Amino acid sequence: MPTPETTTDVPQDFEALKAVILERKAQLPKRLKQVAAYSLDNPDEIAFGTAASIATSADVQPSTLVRFAQHFGFEGFSSLQQIFRARLRERTPGYEERLKALRSNDHSKLESGSIFNGFVAAAHRSLDNIATSVDPQAFERAVDILAKADTIYLIAKRRSYPISSYMAYAFGKLKVKYQHVGTAAGIDDDMLAMATKQDAAFAVSFSPYASESASQARLLASRKVPVVSLTDSAFSPLAESSKVWFELVEADHAGFRSLSASMAFAMALTVAIAEKRRRTEDAATR
Amino acid sequence: MPTPETTTDVPQDFEALKAVILERKAQLPKRLKQVAAYSLDNPDEIAFGTAASIATSADVQPSTLVRFAQHFGFEGFSSLQQIFRARLRERTPGYEERLKALRSNDHSKLESGSIFNGFVAAAHRSLDNIATSVDPQAFERAVDILAKADTIYLIAKRRSYPISSYMAYAFGKLKVKYQHVGTAAGIDDDMLAMATKQDAAFAVSFSPYASESASQARLLASRKVPVVSLTDSAFSPLAESSKVWFELVEADHAGFRSLSASMAFAMALTVAIAEKRRRTEDAATR
DNA sequence: AATGGGATAGAACGAACGTTCCATTTTCCC
DNA sequence: GGGAAAATGGAACGTTCGTTCTATCCCATT
Missing domain, CATH: 1.10.10.10 (Winged helix-like DNA-binding domain superfamily/Winged helix DNA-binding domain)
Known part of the structure; x- marks a missing residue:
């Protein structure tokens, strides 16, 4: 005892x-x-x-x-x-105001706290926007294209790179064949040379656009590989090469743009693709 | 009746x-x-x-x-x-309204729409949690430690990797010296062998914890390199090696955990470090 | 390899639960 | 003021709960 x-x-x-x-x-x-x-x-x-x-x-x-x-x-x-x-x-009374007060008091007293708050707020704003800025039918089409693909090529550089690296991780777990373009320099073009129209690509690029991403997307498009892209403006060089593209403007704090909405988008896309594949396979084997 | x-x-x-x-x-x-x-x-x-x-x-x-x-x-x-x-x-303010807004958009009509909405909602929930779960004073201490460091070692594997890769990108832009541990296999240990107590490390790991991250953090801690870490449980193997650590539980949709809160945290930390360095340097040269 | 002690899994038990049912009371309309 | 309908109180029911108990397992020590 x-x-x-x-x-x-x-x-x-x-x-x-x-x-x-x-x-x-x-x-x-x-x-x-x-x-x-x-x-x-x-x-x-x-x-x-x-x-x-x-x-x-x-x-x-x-x-x-x-x-x-x-x-x-x-x-x-x-x-x-x-x-x-x-x-x-014990945490109940007046939570609306109380939490707000707690946040502003607690964090903003310390200098770094306001930075922290700023980024959380920016992320919230981004997410609030995403629902209205992403067209559900386009999303459905994008899922269609990528779910049908044999191999999915992921194109993202610099600031967008974390997004594609998450997708690479998740695709691996979900047993979706992919190629992560942009990891090692030099071999990218060889990798892309193997893409056929049975494949598809997902490209992410925000301004200032990495010229490589744009040219890689263009290369794929010229070889009839369907491209889906995520970018932040209709004028993005990615748009013209893409079968489906999404405009997603991230909110920023002190000039540093959030990645939360892009990340949520990427997750949704990844899972939706895997989900669709499973359904299609089920239907085929039945 | x-x-x-x-x-x-x-x-x-x-x-x-x-x-x-x-x-x-x-x-x-x-x-x-x-x-x-x-x-x-x-x-x-x-x-x-x-x-x-x-x-x-x-x-x-x-x-x-x-x-x-x-x-x-x-x-x-x-x-x-x-x-x-x-x-x-659901004690978080504004949460209900956000969900309602999400539900009323036309995403819910299409099959993949619920997946999309689910991830946006999960991201919101994560962000709502982050403000209360991160202790501002601990954050301040973390910024202190990392701002003082000569080189910042970034440790993250698998699901956490996108977070450190964002930080690597941002540190590069902000001219903060860093080493990204975990990119190429094999050279990691050589890289870590160069770390001194003038340096510091930032480690990210969520369950199921990558054993490499934990052992690398332990190695650094044993050599008196201060470690700051971001993890999702007080039981994380990272916690014991860390001078400061943060517990951050991401909300999930269909078992896929959001990364939005971690991302916002990473951004805030990154910028706060750069900010603090600039201030310290200003004070020194004045 | 044998032994002992602590930790665990799972069945069994009694208590407490939410619900249903029905006799009784109250309310309201003629 | 009589009668029907609605509302109520309280007992009884079957279910599910938290807990207890014991055989088994695991692991350290010899």
């Missing part, structure tokens, strides 16, 4: 509990450590879920939850759960 | 429910009016309590609560309770 002792050293609020869990995390047995990690990462789930549902979610047995609670001096899982509920209760 | 009707006009969120209750309050029978008043005055109690405890508290019978819920089109008390719980879960 883990020392019943006095009830005084049982954590009475969430912060205290968190501290104790972190302090003892290293010495915890495997399953209990698993619960510890889950509980701090998904506190809301603990607050609302039932022991059974949480156990499933955290991939342990319900009894493990009870043992976990008892390890920290609680009578059972239920009393531990109260701590997580209290945490949500 | 109080009109089974279609399920479409059953309130789906707290605001809608509140409106409906207030609208029909006057015509409600005595006991139901009592419940109506109680539920709007003590929404937290409804969220967490049991039917029995709430009934006692509101001085009615448990069955009255069920009848009350059914009067407003819910199947039973439990489904009404979900609305009150959701309210606490």
Whole structure:
């Protein structure tokens, strides 16, 4: 038994509990450590879920939850759960203004805080715009084109490069064949020479446009490889080479443009392509 | 029975429910009016309590609560309770409105549209979280450490790689000396071997953690190179090697986690570092 | 390789839950 | 003031909950 002792050293609020869990995390047995990690990462789930549902979610047995609670001096899982509920209760009053006040007070007192806030705000603005600026039918067409492709060529340089590198990672996980153009210098052209009209390309470029991206897109287009592109202006050199293109203007803070909307777009596109492929394959093999 | 009707006009969120209750309050029978008043005055109690405890508290019978819920089109008390719980879960301001705006755009009509909307919503949620989960003082300390460094080593693999590759790009533009660890295999260790305690490192890793990132961070820490890290759990292997670390849980759509918050964080950090350096240099040469 | 102690999985249990049902009371219209 | 309809209280139901208990597993130590 883990020392019943006095009830005084049982954590009475969430912060205290968190501290104790972190302090003892290293010495915890495997399953209990698993619960510890889950509980701090998904506190809301603990607050609302039932022991059974949480156990499933955290991939342990319900009894493990009870043992976990008892390890920290609680009578059972239920009393531990109260701590997580209290945490949500106490944060309620006037959240709209309160959060706003908290943000501006907390962060802007320190110099770097305003920079931080600025970027979060810029990202929000970008995302607010994205829904209206992206035409859903064009999106559908883009998914169509790329889902049909044998290999997808990803073209992005400089500031756009993180976007294509995320897509490369995700495509790899999703088993979608791709070629990441623009990693090593020199071999790009050889890589592109292999593209046929059975393939397709996705190009990203924001002003000031990398001339390489534009010329690579043009090269592919001239060889009948369908190109889908993401850019920030109708005047982008990418637009003329593309079968479908999207105009997406990112908001900026102090001149540094956000990437959040582009990133969300890229994720959606990536998953939509994989999704469509799976559906098509299902239909074919049935 | 109080009109089974279609399920479409059953309130789906707290605001809608509140409106409906207030609208029909006057015509409600005595006991139901009592419940109506109680539920709007003590929404937290409804969220967490049991039917029995709430009934006692509101001085009615448990069955009255069920009848009350059914009067407003819910199947039973439990489904009404979900609305009150959701309210606490989604404590972020403006979130509901944003989602509503998203829902009403024409994306939802097309198949890929829901994927698109899902990722935008996930990005919003991530950003809403970031302001509260990042401690401004820790951020300030992180900026301090990295601004003082001679060379900044960027460590990130796989899903986190786009983040460090953005920072690499931005550092280049801002003339901040950096080394991007993890690009080419093999030379990483040689690169890290050159790091001294005059330098610093920024590591990013989300679960499932890339073991390389963790071991590289550990290596640097053991050689007194200060490490700042961005991760998603207090249990991350990065945490123990880091002087300052940030916990940032990205929201996900269909299991694909957003990168928007991490990206915004990375941008803010990057710019704040450059900003701080410029200020320090100004002060020195003056 | 054997042993001992702690940790775990899973079945079993009693308590508490939300809901339903029906007798009783209240309300409102004729 | 009588009667029907609506509203209410409270008991009973089946379900699901958190917890307990025990056989088994794992791992460290010898």
